[in-house]
Amino acid sequence: MPQTRGDFHPAPDTGEFSLIPAPPWHYSGDLLTIEYRTDPGRVRELLPEPLELAAEDPGAVALIWADWQSCGPSREELLDPVRAQYKETFAVVRCSHRGRTFSRCVHIWVDKDFAIARGLHQGYPKRLGSVHLTRPHPYGPAPRIEAGARIGATLAAADRRLAQAVVTLTGPSETGGFVNGHPMAHHRRVRAIEKGRGLALDELIETGAASFEAGPAWRGEAELELFDSPVEKLAGLAVREPIAAYYRQVGVVWDGGRLLESAGPGSRS
Numbered sequence: 113m114p115q116t117r118g119d120f121h122p123a124p125d126t127g128e129f130s131l132i133p134a135p136p137w138h139y140s141g142d143l144l145t146i147e148y149r150t151d152p153g154r155v156r157e158l159l160p161e162p163l164e165l166a167a168e169d170p171g172a173v174a175l176i177w178a179d180w181q182s183c184g185p186s187r188e189e190l191l192d193p194v195r196a197q198y199k200e201t202f203a204v205v206r207c208s209h210r211g212r213t214f215s216r217c218v219h220i221w222v223d224k225d226f227a228i229a230r231g232l233h234q235g236y237p238k239r240l241g242s243v244h245l246t247r248p249h250p251y252g253p254a255p256r257i258e259a260g261a262r263i264g265a266t267l268a269a270a271d272r273r274l275a276q277a278v279v280t281l282t283g284p285s286e287t288g289g290f291v292n293g294h295p296m297a298h299h300r301r302v303r304a305i306e307k308g309r310g311l312a313l314d315e316l317i318e319t320g321a322a323s324f325e326a327g328p329a330w331r332g333e334a335e336l337e338l339f340d341s342p343v344e345k346l347a348g349l350a351v352r353e354p355i356a357a358y359y360r361q362v363g364v365v366w367d368g369g370r371l372l373e374s375a376g377p378g379s380r381s
Contacts, residue, residue, distance in 0.1 A: 131225065131226050131229045132184070132226050132229050132230055132233075133184030133185070133186070134184070135184075135366060135367050135368055136184075136185060136322060136365050136366065136367035137182060137183070137184060137230065137365070137366045137367075138182065138183050138184070138185075138187070138363075138364075138365050139180055139181070139182045139362075139363065139364040139365075139366070140180070140181045140182075140361075140362075140363050141178050141179055141180040141181065141361070141362055141363075141364075142178070142179045142245070142247070142248075142359070142360075142361050143176055143177070143178050143288065143358075143359070143360050143361070143362055144176065144177040144178075144245060144263055144265055144277075144279060144357070144358075144359055145174050145175075145176045145288060145289045145292065145357065145358045145359075145360075146174070146175045146176075146277055146279065146334040146336050146357045147172065147173065147174045147175075147289050147290070147291055147355040147356055147357070147358075148172075148173055148175075148334075148336065148351045148352070148353060148354050148355050149169070149171045149172055149173070149351075149352050149353040149355065150171050150173050150349045150350055150351065150352050151171060151350070151352060152165055152170040152171040154171075154348050154349055154350070155170060155171055155173070155205045155207075155218075155349070156170075157348070158205065158218040159205075159207050159216070160299060162209060162210075162316070162373065163207045163208065163209055163214075163216070163297060163316075164207060164208045164209070165207065165208065166205075166206035166207055166208050166213050167208060167213070168213075169206070170206070171352065172205070172206060172290070172291045172355070173203060173204070173205055173291060173349050174203070174204040174205075174289055174291035174292045175201070175202075175203050175204075175275065175277075175336065175349075176201065176202050176203075176204065176292065177199070177200075177201050177243065177245045177265040177267070177277075178199065178200050178201075178202075178245075179199050179245050179247065180197065180198055180199065180200070180227075181193075181196045181197050182196055182198070182227075183196055195226070197224075198222055198223055198224035198226070198227045199222070199223050199243035199244070199245060200220060200221060200222040200223070200227060200238075200241075200243055201220070201221050201241065201243050201265075201267040201275065202217050202219065202220035202221070202236075203217070203218050203219040203220070203346060203349060204216065204217050204218070204291050204292045205218055205291065205349075206291055206294065207297060209297055209316070209372060213294050214294050214295055214296060214297035214318070215291065215292050215293065215294040215295070215296050215297070216296060216297050216298065217236050217237065217296065217298065218237070218349075219237065219344075219345070219346050219349075220236050220237060220238050220239070221238070221239050221240065221241025221242075221243060221267060221269050221274075222238050222239075222240065222241065222243070223240070223241060223242060223243050228240065233300075234298065234319060234366070234369075235296075235298025235299055235300045235315075235317055235319070236298065239269060239344075240269065241267060241268060241269040241274075242266075242267070242268040242269065243266075243267055244264075244265065244266045245263070245264075245265045246262075246263045246264045246265070248261065248263065248359075257281070257330060257359065258281065259281055259282055259283050260280065260281065261280070261281045262278055262279070262280050262281075263278070263279045263281070263332075263359060264276075264277065264278050264279075265277045265278075265279075267346075269341070269343070269344055270341065270343050270344070272339065272341040272342075272343075272344070273339050274338065274339055274341055274344055274346050274347070275336070275337065275338050275339065275346060276336075276337050276339075277334055277335060277336045277337070277357075278334070278335045279332040279333070279334045279335075279357040279359065280332050280333050280334075281330045281331070281332040281359060282330075282331055282332050282333060283330065283331060284328060284329070284330060284331070285329040285330055285331035285356075285358060286329070287329060287358070288326065288329040288358045288360040288362075289356070289358050295318050295319065295320040296318065296319045296320060296369075297316065297317075297318060297372065298316075298317055298319065299314075299315065299316055299317070300313055300314075300315045300317055301313060301314050301315075304377065309377075310377075310379050311375070311377070311379045312377050313377075314374065314375035314376065314377075314379040315371055315372075315373070315374045315375075316371075316372045316373040316374070317369045317370065317371055317372060318369050318370050318371075318372050319366070319368070319369030319370075320369070321364045321365060321366060322365045322366060322367040322368075323364070323365040324362065324363070324364055324365075325362065325363045326360055326361065326362040326363070327360060327361040327362070328360070329358055329359070329360040330358065330359045330360070331356055331357070331358055332356070332357040332358065332359065333354075333356075333357060334354060334356075334357035336351055336354075338350060338351065
């Protein structure tokens, strides 16, 4: 059987013209993270079995804007930037599985098709959106990374604005936040092609960074607004209590995960 060198058409066996290469995948990005507490009951609504609420701080949420450059092992995409650059906004909560604490992405919007394709493999519930984030810069009118700098971020999907934020940096931080600091617990689910057969794939998986590096973290204060939409549920994670905001540049390598549980073919749909 030929080795699969890529995913999502038109030639995954050779990798030629495939939407994404086979892992490992490499990322460089700027992250703006806003952490707050919401009603734990609204988090619980987003956790399918067998996941439970985290034992500590079960209502904690991280809403993260990311401006990424990504590539496969050859790094050729970096020299063809339309294939490398994308932005995303994602909401992360914490959960528990058999006594272990995990992070879980419960909402995520991206602005490129290859990012959606990667999410299908990784278990991220990616949807198409419009994402914008102020880019700090050491010259001109853009904010510098220093106390008092103000960074704006917006998210829209299906012609509706879902979130907007302004973060004012206050000083260096020893951390970039805690909500998104655990291995991820995600589901990979695909409906069977025959009606009535349930799910052809039903897996609970654990993933995380194969390697991680980061620059200095900065802490800040956030002004965050979430908006109702007839087709999105982000506003259900309403802000009850602010925690903090953070800005950090990171480098990440993703190279697979491991199976936690599998319901097997024919499981409930």
